[in-house]
Amino acid sequence: MTIIYTTFPNREKALEICKNLLSEKLIACFNIFQVDSGYWWDGKISQDIEFAAILKTSKLKEQGVFKRLKELHPYxxxxxxxxxTENVDMDYKQWLEKSVNNTNS
Incomplete structure (x- = not known):
């Protein structure tokens, strides 16, 4: 199991892209939450409210998720x-694997 983290400028864009990844069976599930972010951009410190996403997928789907995120991402x-992940509950791992493969979820 692999966890992928990314951030978005607003909740709507985060939901749109995460639902797209879910429908393409690249991820088994996602969590979205608001975060206060600080970072360097254009030579100065910026601070924004962003929406972070935790995407849960299999190791085999990881590169596909990266590729689609780069294609769809507004940043x-x-x-x-x-x-x-090092340790994952076996029942959860089996559900995740089944969810990202083309079997009934």
Whole structure:
């Protein structure tokens, strides 16, 4: 199982893209939440409210998620990174694998 993290400028765009990834069976599920973000941009410190997304998928689908996020993302340089999980409940892992494969979920 792999966790992919990214941020969006607003809730609507986050939901739109995450639902798209879900319908394409690239991810099994997502969580979206509001975050206060601070970062360097154009040589100065910026601060915004963004919407972060945690995307849960299989290791086999990880690169496909990255590719689609880059295609769909509104930011010119989106934060997209993954974290491989060490321990996952076996029932949850089986559900996740079934969800991202073309079997009935």
């Amino acid at each position: 010119s340089v989106p934060a997209i990174f993954s974290v491989e």
